[in-house]
Amino acid sequence: MDILHDFGRYCKLLYQAIRSSTEIGTYYKNLFAEMIKTGYDSLPIVMLAGAFTGAVLTIQTAYQLVVSYIPLSTIGAIVVQSMVIELAAVISGLVLAGRVGARIATELGTMRVSEQIDAIESMGFNSVSFLVVPRVLASFFMFPVLYIAAATCGILGGLLAGIITGQVPMADFMKGGREYFFAWDIVFGLTKSIVFGFVITSVSCYKGYYATGGAEGVGKATTNAAVLSCIYVLLTDLLLAAILL
Amino acid sequence: MIEIKNLKKSFGSNLVWEDVNLDIHDGETLAIIGKSGCGKSVLMKHINALLTPDEGTVIVDGHDIFKLTYVDLRILRQRFGFLFQGAALFDSISAYENVAFPLRYFTKWKEDQIHKRVMECLDMVNLSNIGDKSTAELSGGMRKRVGLARAIVLEPDYLMYDEPTSGLDPETSDEINDLIIYMSESLKITSIVVTHDMHSVLRIADSAAFLDEQKLSWYGTIDELRISKHKRLLEFIKASEYQIG
Numbered sequence: 198m199d200i201l202h203d204f205g206r207y208c209k210l211l212y213q214a215i216r217s218s219t220e221i222g223t224y225y226k227n228l229f230a231e232m233i234k235t236g237y238d239s240l241p242i243v244m245l246a247g248a249f250t251g252a253v254l255t256i257q258t259a260y261q262l263v264v265s266y267i268p269l270s271t272i273g274a275i276v277v278q279s280m281v282i283e284l285a286a287v288i289s290g291l292v293l294a295g296r297v298g299a300r301i302a303t304e305l306g307t308m309r310v311s312e313q314i315d316a317i318e319s320m321g322f323n324s325v326s327f328l329v330v331p332r333v334l335a336s337f338f339m340f341p342v343l344y345i346a347a348a349t350c351g352i353l354g355g356l357l358a359g360i361i362t363g364q365v366p367m368a369d370f371m372k373g374g375r376e377y378f379f380a381w382d383i384v385f386g387l388t389k390s391i392v393f394g395f396v397i398t399s400v401s402c403y404k405g406y407y408a409t410g411g412a413e414g415v416g417k418a419t420t421n422a423a424v425l426s427c428i429y430v431l432l433t434d435l436l437l438a439a440i441l442l
Numbered sequence: 443m444i445e446i447k448n449l450k451k452s453f454g455s456n457l458v459w460e461d462v463n464l465d466i467h468d469g470e471t472l473a474i475i476g477k478s479g480c481g482k483s484v485l486m487k488h489i490n491a492l493l494t495p496d497e498g499t500v501i502v503d504g505h506d507i508f509k510l511t512y513v514d515l516r517i518l519r520q521r522f523g524f525l526f527q528g529a530a531l532f533d534s535i536s537a538y539e540n541v542a543f544p545l546r547y548f549t550k551w552k553e554d555q556i557h558k559r560v561m562e563c564l565d566m567v568n569l570s571n572i573g574d575k576s577t578a579e580l581s582g583g584m585r586k587r588v589g590l591a592r593a594i595v596l597e598p599d600y601l602m603y604d605e606p607t608s609g610l611d612p613e614t615s616d617e618i619n620d621l622i623i624y625m626s627e628s629l630k631i632t633s634i635v636v637t638h639d640m641h642s643v644l645r646i647a648d649s650a651a652f653l654d655e656q657k658l659s660w661y662g663t664i665d666e667l668r669i670s671k672h673k674r675l676l677e678f679i680k681a682s683e684y685q686i687g
């Protein structure tokens with residue numbers, strides 16, 4: 198019953214957001230601010246997460262592939278493909294569920310409990326177009342960028358780890374990476390990142406927009422937003438793999 | 443003129459009030475009084491449709507506000523000014539920008555026109571030297587006055603105040619009361635004031651509505667209030683005399 202009620206309200210909020218997405222004049226200023234906060238400000242953590250994942254992946258694959266008749270270039274192939282198809286999108290998705298999701302839920306939750314959302318509505322604004330639309334829309338533009346940054350750093354991190362540990366020479370890594378580099382994989386990764394961005398921002402907007410009960414309520418909304426975003430990222434990841442691969 | 447007809451509201455299984463009937467005439471100042479938690483704020487939020495009732499309706503100048511389209515409702519809401527309990531200032535922008543905010547979106551005015559109107563409103567609330575102070579630097583009384591300046595910036599026909607004097611010292615409370623009187627007398631604004639401060643009711647209001655025991659328990663002019671024998675109303679008045687803040 199509660200889940201149905203929640204889901205119904207979530208769909209209603211989305212419907213309102215879609216309907217009010219034509220009111221560009223209301224939200225374009227917020228859209229740029231959100232693109233900076235979601236995209237630019239998240240770049241360092243996403244690049245770091247990507248680079249370390251790539252490095253670990255190289256070292257671990259080298260350790261697991263001890264059989265000598267498997268060429269070293271295979272390691273490059275595995276690292277590049279795993280990063281592009283799965284890891285860059287999921288790792289950045291999980292990091293951003295915490296970083297972006299928590300921020301959005303806190304912002305909107307605080308505005309809700311301090312009656313700022315009521316104030317916006319009572320002035321004659323559409324609060325959904327003012328607050329929700331720019332946040333979700335910013336993710337459409339910025340999550341793909343973050344995905345590309347994470348994938349690039351992941352591959353570079355993997356390459357560097359191979360060179361530094363002496364386990365995979367640069368030439369082998371590049372050879373394998375190039376052989377197993379398919380454009381379709383990037384399309385798949387980009388699609389994933391857009392879906393993750395939508396899931397994270399819409400769920401967090403929902404949690405914040407309907408927060409109740411003062412500071413404690415905002416804390417609850419924030420935690421819920423981060424946790425639910427993570428879960429939904431993992432679920433949609435599985436779903437997309439089943440549909441698209 | 444605002445007509446509240448047979449209004450009933452509950453949250454889940456928790457009934458706030460029912461059978462509320464009330465007329466608010468142009469130019470008058472109505473005080474909505476009652477114990478904390480009796481649903482005063484909830485009633486006020488029905489008057490500009492921030493909340494929707496379970497039953498009954500509100501008619502503003504002949505329009506049933508719950509039957510309006512969202513676009514028409516937003517136009518109607520621009521005729522209401524709303525001072526929220528905690529002032530609900532937008533904390534991401536300065537105090538000055540808070541007042542300028544509705545003008546920037548709802549008028550096509552140039553910067554100097556906007557500046558002139560903002561300073562006019564800040565003057566009215568005796569805050570002309572507020573400059574570019576951030577909202578965090580303001581005291582409680584100043585926040586309310588900035589909120590009031592923002593509420594009147596679009597020259598509303600109706601002004602709603604939610605606990606305008608609560609949490610303020612007696613001297614600042616009197617300043618706010620004077621402002622409420624000034625707004626209604628010199629700007630001819632119809633005012634609705636939610637409060638549990640009887641001192642302020644006797645100073646500013648023409649009539650009073652007493653919410654108690656989940657209904658509109660008493661309604662009349664201030665002169666009638668002074669001589670009323672209504673038991674629970676007398677108790678409420680007595681209790682509020684000993685109350686501080």
Ligand SMILES: Nc1ncnc2c1ncn2[C@@H]1O[C@H](COP(=O)(O)OP(=O)(O)O)[C@@H](O)[C@H]1O
Nearest residue numbers: 409453458476477478479480481482483484485
């Ligand atoms: N959004 C809401 N959801 C659930 N209950 C609410 C909500 N807003 C108010 N209430 C409940 O309605 C009652 C009246 O609240 P309110 O109008 O804020 O009282 P007050 O007279 O002090 O202004 C309270 O019991 C409160 O808990």
Ligand SMILES: [Mg+2]
Nearest residue numbers: 482483527604
């Ligand atoms: Mg209240």
